[in-house]
Amino acid sequence: MFDHDNLREPDETALGECIAGGNHRTEEIARELGIPKQQAVDRLRDLQQRGRVETATSGNALTWWLDDEG
Numbered sequence: 001m002f003d004h005d006n007l008r009e010p011d012e013t014a015l016g017e018c019i020a021g022g023n024h025r026t027e028e029i030a031r032e033l034g035i036p037k038q039q040a041v042d043r044l045r046d047l048q049q050r051g052r053v054e055t056a057t058s059g060n061a062l063t064w065w066l067d068d069e070g
Helices: 004-008 012-019 026-033 037-049
Strands: 053-058 061-066
Touching: 012 026, 012 037, 012 061, 026 037, 026 061, 037 053
Parallel strands: none
Antiparallel strands: 053 061
């Protein structure tokens, strides 16, 4: 399990390791990192604004993946 304290700073490493290799739902990411879902969304949105991750809606869930070009 990843250290959720890493996410208090915009840490791409923990999130990157979590979502590497494919698309992952917000709920899955939060569970893997051991943090509340909203905290995962906030961190992922920060990274999205910096061009590090991409997102799309899949049904009622957001899916995230690394932006290979960012």
